[in-house]
Amino acid sequence: DTPINLNAGLEPYDLLFDNAVEAYYKGDWISVILNMERALRNKGTVRRVRAHCRLSCANQTDFGEPVPGVGVPIPGSGSVEDLSFFQKILKRADCVNSCEGEKLGHPSLHKISEAVELEFRKRTPYNYLQVAYFKINKLDKAVAAAHTFYQANPDHLEMRQNLDYYRMMAGVKETDFKDLEARPHMEEFLEGKRLYSADDFAPSVDHFEGAVTEYFSADLECRALCEGAYDYDGYNYLEYSADLFQAMTDHYIQVLNCKQNCVVDLATLPGSDKTVEDFLPSHFNYLQFSYYNAENYEKAIECSKTYLLFHPEDEVMVQNLAFYSATLGEDKAAGITAREVVQQYIKQSLLEKELLYFAYEVFGITFVDPDKWTPTDVMPLKLREKQKVERETAARITEEIGNLMKEIETLVEEKNKDSGELSKVVREGGSVLYDDITVTMTSKSLNGSQRVVLDNVITEDECRELHRLSNTAAMMGDGYRGKPSPHSPSEMFQGVTVLKALKLGQEGKVPLKSARLFFELSEKVRKVLESYFRLETPLYFSYTHLVCRSAIDEKQEGREDLSHPVHADNCLLVSELNECIKEPPAYTHRDYSAILYLNDDFEGGNFLFSELDAKTVTAVVRPQCGRVVGFGAGKENPHGVKAVTKGQRCAVALWFTLDPRHTEKERIQAEDLLKMFSSPLDAEFQRSPSEPKPKPVQSDQPATETAEQPIPEPGKQAAKPKQKSAEKADGKQKVKQSDKAKAKAAEKKDKPAAKKNADAKKDKPPVKKAAADKSGGGGGGGSVAKATDTKQRPKAKSSEPHKDSQERRTEASSAADSEKDKDEL
Numbered sequence: 001d002t003p004i005n006l007n008a009g010l011e012p013y014d015l016l017f018d019n020a021v022e023a024y025y026k027g028d029w030i031s032v033i034l035n036m037e038r039a040l041r042n043k044g045t046v047r048r049v050r051a052h053c054r055l056s057c058a059n060q061t062d063f064g065e066p067v068p069g070v071g072v073p074i075p076g077s078g079s080v081e082d083l084s085f086f087q088k089i090l091k092r093a094d095c096v097n098s099c100e101g102e103k104l105g106h107p108s109l110h111k112i113s114e115a116v117e118l119e120f121r122k123r124t125p126y127n128y129l130q131v132a133y134f135k136i137n138k139l140d141k142a143v144a145a146a147h148t149f150y151q152a153n154p155d156h157l158e159m160r161q162n163l164d165y166y167r168m169m170a171g172v173k174e175t176d177f178k179d180l181e182a183r184p185h186m187e188e189f190l191e192g193k194r195l196y197s198a199d200d201f202a203p204s205v206d207h208f209e210g211a212v213t214e215y216f217s218a219d220l221e222c223r224a225l226c227e228g229a230y231d232y233d234g235y236n237y238l239e240y241s242a243d244l245f246q247a248m249t250d251h252y253i254q255v256l257n258c259k260q261n262c263v264v265d266l267a268t269l270p271g272s273d274k275t276v277e278d279f280l281p282s283h284f285n286y287l288q289f290s291y292y293n294a295e296n297y298e299k300a301i302e303c304s305k306t307y308l309l310f311h312p313e314d315e316v317m318v319q320n321l322a323f324y325s326a327t328l329g330e331d332k333a334a335g336i337t338a339r340e341v342v343q344q345y346i347k348q349s350l351l352e353k354e355l356l357y358f359a360y361e362v363f364g365i366t367f368v369d370p371d372k373w374t375p376t377d378v379m380p381l382k383l384r385e386k387q388k389v390e391r392e393t394a395a396r397i398t399e400e401i402g403n404l405m406k407e408i409e410t411l412v413e414e415k416n417k418d419s420g421e422l423s424k425v426v427r428e429g430g431s432v433l434y435d436d437i438t439v440t441m442t443s444k445s446l447n448g449s450q451r452v453v454l455d456n457v458i459t460e461d462e463c464r465e466l467h468r469l470s471n472t473a474a475m476m477g478d479g480y481r482g483k484p485s486p487h488s489p490s491e492m493f494q495g496v497t498v499l500k501a502l503k504l505g506q507e508g509k510v511p512l513k514s515a516r517l518f519f520e521l522s523e524k525v526r527k528v529l530e531s532y533f534r535l536e537t538p539l540y541f542s543y544t545h546l547v548c549r550s551a552i553d554e555k556q557e558g559r560e561d562l563s564h565p566v567h568a569d570n571c572l573l574v575s576e577l578n579e580c581i582k583e584p585p586a587y588t589h590r591d592y593s594a595i596l597y598l599n600d601d602f603e604g605g606n607f608l609f610s611e612l613d614a615k616t617v618t619a620v621v622r623p624q625c626g627r628v629v630g631f632g633a634g635k636e637n638p639h640g641v642k643a644v645t646k647g648q649r650c651a652v653a654l655w656f657t658l659d660p661r662h663t664e665k666e667r668i669q670a671e672d673l674l675k676m677f678s679s680p681l682d683a684e685f686q687r688s689p690s691e692p693k694p695k696p697v698q699s700d701q702p703a704t705e706t707a708e709q710p711i712p713e714p715g716k717q718a719a720k721p722k723q724k725s726a727e728k729a730d731g732k733q734k735v736k737q738s739d740k741a742k743a744k745a746a747e748k749k750d751k752p753a754a755k756k757n758a759d760a761k762k763d764k765p766p767v768k769k770a771a772a773d774k775s776g777g778g779g780g781g782g783s784v785a786k787a788t789d790t791k792q793r794p795k796a797k798s799s800e801p802h803k804d805s806q807e808r809r810t811e812a813s814s815a816a817d818s819e820k821d822k823d824e825l
Ligand SMILES: O=C(O)CCC(=O)C(=O)O
Pocket: 564, 569, 595, 607, 639, 640, 641, 651, 653, 710
């Protein structure tokens, strides 16, 4: 019989995905929606059918009973028993195949490439959907899609901006921000936790119970899905040759490993790779305390006993249980047992671990136990010892490597001291890449190192266009116009970044062409510098600023200050000590600087290099259109600008870094914006949410400062409004968490003595009370705690059981992040 129905196949979701993407580039939004929604639905169906078929076939053809028809096994002859075993295997395969074939069509239909799977894991379909819904004005759906995508891509700047944008739109409700991929067990758990933290215990019970039920059904599905094809990862297909039993073993152990890892999969928080530690057991910890507060002692006992299945030696839980039992009555309490599902779950999981450890010992197939609760003796002694030795060796090697690195560092430092200056001089002087550009002065003629003056880098026309751009932007922009210079009260200062210029261009306030020119010319300078200084690794933009300084005529008399005091760009110059300290708030990651001058029709304003004393001038450069002064951003190049006594002096100041982690975020945004302008499809979309791209902005972009200025202007210090508001949009949760972390830190600082006590209480709330009641009551444990007593107990404010370390880490890091933000400001 052929169980597979070739006709009634479910449309494969990779095909639907491709269709949707194709439709997207044609601007056929309805087709995008139809195909993408169907792709998501079909993916869900494939998942459900696979799990269902494997589970129901396991029920129909389990390996427990002998198969009728094969006969009673003959003692001593293995082969008939073997046949009976393999017959079951064959039956199971047949069952699963026909079950899946009936519902999905031929299995080859649903072989999906890893690339497409990855797109779905990254929730890319929602990025496309977001735009399509937006285009046809289905705002609620657009918002949900955007929110869903953002959950899995929290670093996606554009989507964050889109969400901010949606939030401001009329007709968008808070409830529209739905996570369409939320998993029921996690949703229930998080809701339970939220209520629990608010002392809403009765409703929290419902959610934690819901979470437990959903957990086991998700676990069942996850495990069933593990029974897929053998993953040859690490094996060479061609070389892999195993006999029947080895092949079965390899595959089966892989399946078991996968099943054990469902713990991790289920504990993963939405949109991150962070997991809730000790996830399943913690449900029963929350439950026992919630039930206790709801005065349901039977259930409190049941849940404590269940928790103790995982952690039998947990002292606090043992005490809680004693307290609950005393309250309810010992006899009654003795009759309450831990939950059966959990008993079964643990039994099965432990058996799996045993098999996995066996395979580890015998075949060397690695197994890393994801659970915290596994009793130590489940791991074979030999393995335990081996791991101990390995850990010790690893620690020793790490230490040795650390020492070696230190030695090398010292050696390198010493060597650099000797030859640094020399090698740098020798190294500079590479090609300037363009025929027109001339090298006017070198380090030698500038009396220093890592210095250059180039001419004809840009044309007269280009100078004029950028000069005009600066003035128009200052007029149109926010707040620069008429602002006193941060460096001198006798001058006015105006500045615009590439991104700001592009945005003004987008809004039609400055010519888009000029903004683009600004972007392109800054790139030209970057390339030329990289080549001239013969850098072995790329230069990245750290900050780009088109700046004009204008003399205030009535404030020139008796003027003695500089337009820009002598400083170095990546360290704090302490001229009294002839030192430059490379520490924040200096922009320590800046490695090279360049100033591209745009005009010379002003008085004063010469650029100067000096010694570390900030007095001895070593070279002077007169600005003029198309001239670039480029130099190393460190202590070797203290520099400043002489007073501009008449007219306006304009220049593009550029700072670069060799460390890609410090690439300017604004630059990336600017690039994206430019890309958007150049795509014809987007011409009419310029002011609406940004488009998903086949390759969305890398989500693992390291955090870098958004806007930086050489010296922050007082009024302009909030130069990060975008980030701030985006953070808010990111979820109040986060803000609250970091506040909490700060409060916690403050608390710790203030009263170190109180801390221990508070923490102890917090971890396992009722125990302290129970103990206090017992001693206070004086009598036998059983009769002490009455219902009325319970009522008087202080509310368990700080009562979260097991503040898991994962969360602690999250809090700590967000606190650290906000610390960092502060520094950068
Ligand atoms: O405008 C100039 O010539 C130099 C400016 C400067 O050094 C700076 O902004 O850090």
